[in-house]
Amino acid sequence: MSFGTELKDQVSSVNQFVQSGIHFLNDFRDFIKERAQIEKEYAQKIEALVKKYSSKKDKKALAMTVGDFPKENDTEVDVESSTFLKAWSVILEETDNIAKERAKFSETLSTNVMEKVKTVATRKEEIRKKHMEFAQKLVTDRDKIYSERKKVKTRYDECCVEVQSSQQRLDRSTDDKVLEKQLQELNESRIVALKSIWDDYVNFEISVLEESKNHLDTSLQIINDVDSHIDSELFINNNKRSWEEPADFVFESSPIYSDTEELVDDENSRVYLSNKLSKAKRNLTKLTSEIESKRKEIDGMESLKEAYENNPRLGDSDAVTDNLHRTIREYTILETNRVKYQTQVESIVEAIGDIGHDQESHDFKNASFTIPTTCDLCQTTIWGIAKQGFTCKDCGYNCHARCEMKVPPICTKEKAMSNYTLSGESAPSIFSVTEITEREDVWTAEVLYDHVADTKAELTVSTGDIITVFEPDDGSGWVKAFHNGKEGLVPASYIEYQNLTTDFVKVLYDYESQSPEELTIKEGDVIQVTNKEVAEGWWEEKKSIKYLFNSLYKGILDGITGQFPANYVTPLEE
Structure with missing residues (x-):
């Protein structure tokens, strides 16, 4: 199932649905942003706590290991030999490590998750806008996780009771040796009790982490169950409406002039339609090649997109998808134009038959006319450096842009020489320089385009050459000129008078x-x-x-x- 086939003419609904999904990415990014800030503040507070008690430990290390009054000759004491102090140091160190991991986690959320979500949301929004821009063009052409922690107050109360009991026994003792022994027992019992508390503290933390992992595993399992196709089908099934294909357009006669849908089949109309048919066929041939090339390009991109989606390490599937959508849009426009020209061909052939195959149509190219040139159809003038006319590159036929479609599709494939046509025998190969310079009706001109002589009567010239024109264009599209000791014909549209x-x-x-x-x-x-x-x-x-x-x-x-x-x-x- 797809939006295109199941939800016809519902671009607005689909766009709102897709836009809502993109907005959710921004909501999720805000969630990650706040979660990262909480983790950062948590890490900072834990680090401050560890620093505070590490400072206290360093100040009291000696007292906690050897007492306040060590032997005077013991100037250096190895406090690290104390297992109690070592354990306390490790607890502080590991707590600090956990804080650092939380800080890294916060940074990871910001750089790896939050920015990635932002990039994805931005890219998806750009793609959505491109789709909507393209859809508008076609319409115009067509009408987190919570942690829990338990208090250790119960165990703490038990230790307090034990300490109080020891204190009472101490108060009742009168024998110094017994007192020393009891003090030792008290201290050792304190250490044992503290060891048990630390053990509970670490186990509680482990329990919290394990519970967090269970929550994360559950989330990961749910994430793995996300299926975009199922979500799309859900949207489709809840947005289906009845649809009927629009009817084809039919001919509508003018309200003030009675007419029929049949094309006029007189001589002038056949000339126009024949030229229209030839143009449409040439465009169809060109479009068919371009469409086939785009189709292969799309097939290759679809295969590459599938490979990148199956193995993201191979490349960025989003970039490929963006290029794929752009190519599909180009393909759609080409296909639309193909249908347009195909319809033109079918309509013209139905009206006048396929008469273009046995005719030699002119191969017109845009031309600029820097000196006056006669239109071979209407016999009026073409003059201007703007592209105001056409010249057939096969026979030299000149015409206005407005006259192009009216020219009969009969090309001789030979350039007409008019009254400048010279035989090889009668045309002198060398022209007298003196004779040329003595003539009054001569003009200097610069060659704008290269011209290689096709016949003996023509003159080969190159762009930038300065030639002497002694017979201007008489309407044939050629001038007679002198250059490098030779005379001959040069296309009038290839030169510019100085x-x-x-x-x-x-x-x-x-x-x-x-x-x-x-x-x-x-x-x-x-x-x-x-x-x-x-x-x-x-x-x-x-x-x-x-x-x-x-x-x-x-x-x-x-x-x-x-x-x-x-x-x-x-x-x-x-």
């Missing part, structure tokens, strides 16, 4: 061309300047980019070259 803003101006006012040599420009246009000395008050330029400041769209407009009034524009600032 001092770009000094070559561009922004149009302030609309202007309608008056002749074929002039340009028609509109406010907000961004124009690339190629010559500022065509005529006084006029600039010749290559109208290459249109910039919409509200939406940050920029694009190439057919490479049209013409003249325009210089006072109609202002330098473009970054």
